[in-house]
Amino acid sequence: MKNRAAENDTICAIATPPGVGGVGIVRISGQAAGQIAASLYRGTPSWDNLKSHTATFAEVVDPKNSTLIDEALFLPMFAPHSYTGEDVVEIQAHGNPLILKKILSAAILQGARLASPGEFTRRAFMSGRIDLAQAEAVMELVAAKSDIQHQWALGQLKGQLSAKISILKKKLLDVLAEIEASIDFSEEELPLNSREEIASSIRDILSPMRALLAGYEVGRQIREGFTVVIMGRANVGKSSLMNHFLQEDRAIVTPIAGTTRDLLQEPLDLAGLSIKLVDTAGYRESVHPVEQEGVARAERIQRQADLVLWILDSSQALTEDDLYLAKMLQGRPLIIVLNKRDLPSLIDEGVLRLKYPNTEFMYISIKSDMGLKSLSNCIKSRLIVSPEKEPPMLALLRHRNALVVAESALSAALVSVQGGLSWEFPAIDLRDSLDALGEIVGETTVDTLLNEIFGQFCIGK
Ligand SMILES: Nc1nc2c(ncn2[C@@H]2O[C@H](COP(=O)(O)OP(=O)(O)OP(=O)(O)O)[C@@H](O)[C@H]2O)c(=O)[nH]1
Ligand SMILES: [Mg+2]
Numbered sequence: 001m002k003n004r005a006a007e008n009d010t011i012c013a014i015a016t017p018p019g020v021g022g023v024g025i026v027r028i029s030g031q032a033a034g035q036i037a038a039s040l041y042r043g044t045p046s047w048d049n050l051k052s053h054t055a056t057f058a059e060v061v062d063p064k065n066s067t068l069i070d071e072a073l074f075l076p077m078f079a080p081h082s083y084t085g086e087d088v089v090e091i092q093a094h095g096n097p098l099i100l101k102k103i104l105s106a107a108i109l110q111g112a113r114l115a116s117p118g119e120f121t122r123r124a125f126m127s128g129r130i131d132l133a134q135a136e137a138v139m140e141l142v143a144a145k146s147d148i149q150h151q152w153a154l155g156q157l158k159g160q161l162s163a164k165i166s167i168l169k170k171k172l173l174d175v176l177a178e179i180e181a182s183i184d185f186s187e188e189e190l191p192l193n194s195r196e197e198i199a200s201s202i203r204d205i206l207s208p209m210r211a212l213l214a215g216y217e218v219g220r221q222i223r224e225g226f227t228v229v230i231m232g233r234a235n236v237g238k239s240s241l242m243n244h245f246l247q248e249d250r251a252i253v254t255p256i257a258g259t260t261r262d263l264l265q266e267p268l269d270l271a272g273l274s275i276k277l278v279d280t281a282g283y284r285e286s287v288h289p290v291e292q293e294g295v296a297r298a299e300r301i302q303r304q305a306d307l308v309l310w311i312l313d314s315s316q317a318l319t320e321d322d323l324y325l326a327k328m329l330q331g332r333p334l335i336i337v338l339n340k341r342d343l344p345s346l347i348d349e350g351v352l353r354l355k356y357p358n359t360e361f362m363y364i365s366i367k368s369d370m371g372l373k374s375l376s377n378c379i380k381s382r383l384i385v386s387p388e389k390e391p392p393m394l395a396l397l398r399h400r401n402a403l404v405v406a407e408s409a410l411s412a413a414l415v416s417v418q419g420g421l422s423w424e425f426p427a428i429d430l431r432d433s434l435d436a437l438g439e440i441v442g443e444t445t446v447d448t449l450l451n452e453i454f455g456q457f458c459i460g461k
Contacts, residue, residue: 010036011115011123012107014100015460021095026103027460028091028112029084029120034076036110037089039063040103041074052078060093062106069106070099084120085127118457122450125442132442132453133161136396139457140223147272148222148384152395161393162441164212168205169437172410175201176430183423195417198426202414209407215392216400218384221306223395225267225274226383229302231329232311233321234258234282237339240366241311242279245270245376251279258282261294263301271380278305284321299328307333307382309375314363315343318351326355334359335378341365398453399440406436 010030016023028036038047043058050056055073062069072093082088093099108114118139125135137156144150155161178198230238239251239260251264264279278301281294302308310329312322336356338347342365353361362378364371394400413429438444 010112011119012036012104012112013115013120013460014097014104015090015120016095016100018097020097023092024095024097024100025460026091026093026100026107027088027115027120028107029082029086029088029115029123030112031087032111033087033089034078036107036112037074037076037091039110040069040091040106042066043074050074050076052076052081055092060091060103060106062102063110064106069102070094072103080127080129083129084123085129086123115459116454117459118454118461119459121457121461122454125450130157131159131162132445132450133165133399133440134159135442136398136453138461142458142461145267146225146269146274149225149274152219152222152393155393161399164208164393165437165440168209168406169434171201171205172430172434172437175205176427176434179417179423179427179430183427195420199414199417202410202417202426206407206410206414209403209410212392212394213400213403213407216394219392219395220397220400221383222274222392225276226306227276227278227301227304228268228307228309228379228383229278229280229298229305230309230311231280231298231302231325232282233313233319233325234284236282236311236313237366238282238311239264239279241309241337241339241364242266242277244366244372245277257284258286258288258291261290263294263297270376273380273383275383283325302329302332305333307335307379309335309337309379311337311339312347312352313340314338314345314347314349315340317346318348326352330355333382335362335375335382336360337362337364337375339364339366341370342368402436402439406433409433409436 008031010028010032012026012028015025015027040060040063041047041058042061043056055075058072058074060069060072061067070093072091075090075092077088079085079087091103093103121135121138124130125132134157137153140153141150141157144153175198182194230241232238234257235255239253242251242264243249243253245268246266250266252259260279260281262281266277268275268277280298280301281291283295283298286292286295308329310325334356336352336359338361341363360378362371362375364375366372394403409429409432413426413433416425416429435444
């Protein structure tokens with residue numbers, strides 16, 4: 001990977017979260033990292049005899065007056081085998097913010113500069129150790145809240161997406177080389193089938209590109225989490241179900257219809273899936289303006305849901321309110337949940353099945369903890385269409401947008417080739433397509449974009 005402009009100052013930051021902890025780490029990176037850490041180090045062996053990637057227990061002293069700050073592990077990792085690709089020293093001290101700040105101040109007095117957010121990772125990118133998609137994966141990894149997000153971020157950090165992009169780029173370059181060779185010839189001098197061959201090579205690149213794009217929606221959902229909305233008329237047990245999933249008394253539950261008035265949204269990790277679970281105001285005709293607003297909000301949010309759990313009270317016959325919902329929820333991604341199975345069933349299931357012939361029906365009793373595990377499994381299988389397949393690679397909007405540009409430029413190139421236009425035209429489109437692919441991995445990226453991306457990191461990462 002190519003080396004970008006090297007930085008020549010040395011940065012430092014507290015790399016562990018704010019607050020008290022067992023261990024706190026000050027990280028120093030840059031050309032002077034070794035020299036700065038040496039001035040804070042007092043121990044045996046002497047600093048010059050420390051080995052790279054080996055931790056040594058020693059005293060941390062204030063170089064100004066040699067007073068003791070703490071006892072710590074000094075871990076030097078010399079270039080290029082470090083996170084940033086530069087000389088890095090980590091000082092692993094006691095996790096007290098006061099101590100860590102003293103170490104940090106000492107390092108700054110010795111010539112280091114406080115790192116800006118994401119600057120360590122930015123340096124890893126600048127030194128060519130990782131590409132931009134991998135740098136973004138570091139942030140995704142730190143932010144992952146569910147198993148599946150974690151797996152996806154790891155894949156991207158390991159370069160899965162980058163590898164795909166690099167294959168596409170290589171193929172594009174081959175086609176571009178062929179086209180550029182053709183520019184020098186007149187059409188009569190070229191072999192007859194050369195246009196068709198080039199068109200076919202372009203189609204061979206377009207199809208994996210489109211497949212990658214097609215996975216974006218699922219990828220985005222994995223990354224951002226799914227919205228699951230609990231709907232139903234008043235008093236059927238929506239809030240009880242919310243509390244069951246969260247395993248806490250989050251929502252108020254009472255036998256009085258119309259208890260929930262507003263939307264309640266909570267994050268939930270359901271068997272490794274990241275979900276935003278929303279409890280809503282029960283639907284019923286009401287003259288109360290607060291309740292009306294609650295119902296209107298419920299209607300709105302269910303339209304954005306990846307999945308709606310429509311809860312019914314199976315111990316009662318269908319009401320007008322249920323039938324209203326039956327109409328409203330037509331065509332939505334739905335699971336029909338018949339609750340209160342601990343009571344005798346009075347619901348007219350036949351009517352429901354007639355209206356919803358292809359929808360799953362689940363039978364539960366929250367009160368007697370029945371059917372809830374199956375409901376969880378059902379939700380999970382509905383959200384991930386094919387769990388056995390590897391999750392899609394494209395999940396960041398920035399990547400998708402660049403790929404859309406790459407795809408449309410390549411489609412335009414295909415049209416020019418097939419339409420018999422002069423070779424210069426597809427050549428321009430192919431270069432545009434290559435540039436757009438390069439943006440994903442950070443080969444053709446402007447500074448403002450880098451500032452935007454790395455500015456979202458925390459300090460010390
Ligand atoms: N018998 C029985 N009662 C239940 C069951 N689940 C919930 N309930 C009761 O049904 C009543 C209403 O429950 P909620 O969870 O508040 O219902 P809701 O759908 O959120 O009601 P609103 O917020 O008014 O729309 C409460 O008294 C619950 O204890 C169940 O499985 N069996
Ligand atoms: Mg409720």
